[in-house]
Amino acid sequence: MSTLVQQLTNGVALGCIYGLIALGYSFIYNAIGLVNLAQGSFVMVGSFIYGVTLINHMKLPFFLAFFVLTIIMAIFGIVCEIIFYRPLKDAHIRTVLVGLVALELLVGNLAIIIWGPYPRGTSGPFGHRLLTIGEISVSYQNIFIISVTLLLLVVQAIFFKKTMLGKVMRAVAQDRDTARLMGIESDLIISATFAYSSILGGIAGMLVAPLFAIETGLATLGFKGFGACVIGAFSNILGAFAGGIILGTAEIMGASYVSSVYKDSIVYLLIIAFLLFRPQGLFGRKKEHGGL
Secondary structure (H helix, E strand, C coil), X not given: CHHHXXXXXXXXXXXXXXXXXXHXXXXXXXXXXXXXCCHHHHHHHHHHHHHHHHHHHCCCCHHHHHHHHHHHHHHHXXXXXXXXXXXXXXXXXXXXXXXXXXXXXXXXXXXXXXXXXXXXXCCCCCCCCEEEECCEEEEHHHHHXXXXXXXXXXXXXXXXXXXXXXXXXXXXXXXXXXXXXXXXXXXXXXXXXXXXXXXXXXXXXXXXXXXXCECHHHHHHHHHHHHHHHHHCCCCHHHHHHHHHHHHHHHHHHHHHCCHHHHHHHHHHHHHHHHHHCXXXXXXXXXXXXXX
């Protein structure tokens, strides 16, 4: 029983990271009708900036590092939108997707130039300490990941319900076509959406940095976030996050009770099953609008 609880906690924590990445996908998809194929690079950049630059090199305390990371990632998202999406937004969909792939490749190579090609490591705010209750031991890092994610969801809900910018962004995310007819869509809103998506990716990178080696390969976590959207639904923001929880839990439970060798295979088989038998996702409508 204790092992089951520990693995479920590990799965939910990993799922929270996938869920944050999925939220980034979902917001941009609902804002512009396209999957941001460079979302994984936001995660990778956030991990490098937080773990290597702010923590390892500058020795900043956690809360200051978190604040600085948020500002940098917002600027990074806006720059990516202005340089790579805005000039192509009226082009054919394939051209835009190629541009986003080019962004992913460019960011990966820039990361190698800036931080080097070798994997790095960093520590979380709680190190490797464990919370032990009876026979159950849970890492403080996992508790921290779940707590930060829940807090972020609460702040996100308040922002989108109480602020004008949040209401406009939510309107665009929930029904892009109606928002356009109302004259809501603008370069400012699209830039804000990219900034927020970049922040989500950066926070996911911050949370995952103490768990994995910090390297350009972290960009592949974008595939897991994409899979979370497939399971939950690209068009449903909270559904996409729920898909992340499902995916993370399935990965950890598969690694624990089947084999760690097959954990990625289990995840991708689950994604393929949803694509074949429920392509709209658990929380999606039968026929989704938008692009790819």
